[in-house]
Amino acid sequence: MIIDCHGHYTTAPQALWDWRKLQVAGQKPGTLKISDDQLRESLEGAQLKLQRERGSDLTFFSPRAGSMEHHVGDAATSQAWSRECNDLIHRVCSLYPENFAAVCQLPQSPGVAPANCIPELERCVNELGFIGCNLNPDPSGGWWKEPPLTDKWWYPLYEKMVELDVPAMVHVSSSCNPAFHFTGAHYINADTTAFMQFLTSDLFKDFPTLRFVIPHGGGAVPYHWGRYRGIAQDLKRPPLAELLLRNVFFDTCVYHKPGIELLLKVIPAENILFASEMVGAVRGIDPETGQYFDDTKRYIDAIDWVSAADRKKIFEDNVKRVYPRFGGMVLS
Numbered sequence: 001m002i003i004d005c006h007g008h009y010t011t012a013p014q015a016l017w018d019w020r021k022l023q024v025a026g027q028k029p030g031t032l033k034i035s036d037d038q039l040r041e042s043l044e045g046a047q048l049k050l051q052r053e054r055g056s057d058l059t060f061f062s063p064r065a066g067s068m069e070h071h072v073g074d075a076a077t078s079q080a081w082s083r084e085c086n087d088l089i090h091r092v093c094s095l096y097p098e099n100f101a102a103v104c105q106l107p108q109s110p111g112v113a114p115a116n117c118i119p120e121l122e123r124c125v126n127e128l129g130f131i132g133c134n135l136n137p138d139p140s141g142g143w144w145k146e147p148p149l150t151d152k153w154w155y156p157l158y159e160k161m162v163e164l165d166v167p168a169m170v171h172v173s174s175s176c177n178p179a180f181h182f183t184g185a186h187y188i189n190a191d192t193t194a195f196m197q198f199l200t201s202d203l204f205k206d207f208p209t210l211r212f213v214i215p216h217g218g219g220a221v222p223y224h225w226g227r228y229r230g231i232a233q234d235l236k237r238p239p240l241a242e243l244l245l246r247n248v249f250f251d252t253c254v255y256h257k258p259g260i261e262l263l264l265k266v267i268p269a270e271n272i273l274f275a276s277e278m279v280g281a282v283r284g285i286d287p288e289t290g291q292y293f294d295d296t297k298r299y300i301d302a303i304d305w306v307s308a309a310d311r312k313k314i315f316e317d318n319v320k321r322v323y324p325r326f327g328g329m330v331l332s
């Protein structure tokens, strides 16, 4: 089975974005009206078609990351918006249970304690069968005003994640800081920043079973693995494998073969989860290969030194271990 652990509903029907516009304008958006046929239409020619063409079986599906916009409005705005987005994801996963499993957006808001997200996380997991969440380390949208992910500020949410046995993908939203392009800089900065926060803390001593997926291939981390090993050593921290690798995982959203090859050489196969983030940040065809940049399965398939056992770990086994609620659904 080929499981893609990172996909967003970027192709949601226009009615969702219209609802959001009204909400942001301070008007009452009313009930979101989208038919099942409209949902099917939004997926058949996009994510479902690409799953078939590229040979993946199922995608972990969450609301469009750039539209989480935790910086917009207040906690109540974020709560109502997250609920609409999560409900829509639930509908998609109910229509296509063979193709999608649900991952939720959290109703974060700048300066508001993450504990405020617990009721929505519980609703999604306990009532709607969601298997994970996306956690934004910077709800300010590029200004980095929150304490680091390792601060006790976040602990109540982590306690709930551990209790529910759901991991979080560390995933920022759009950038309000003109210095940071959102998918090109802000996303990759955040991935790298989160890893460095984990490296300098004892978070995983406090939460030995807490799990994070760092997307976009781990930002700059695999490329600079020697730097991080060296910093950990200088800081008298344990080796990275002992310090982090029971809790931190990397996806394969790296859009060229040499990058994937580096990821697979540097990071143990146990810590890599297959993902493509389609349909997402990069939608074009690479003129050098004639293939879509985000067809990441093709790069992994083309690396001949990866053993069959490691391949199975990356495409299937690791994801079931990191997202045990998905495994549970399969077994039930």
Ligand SMILES: [Zn+2]
Pocket: 006, 008, 065, 171, 215, 277, 280
């Ligand atoms: Zn994403």
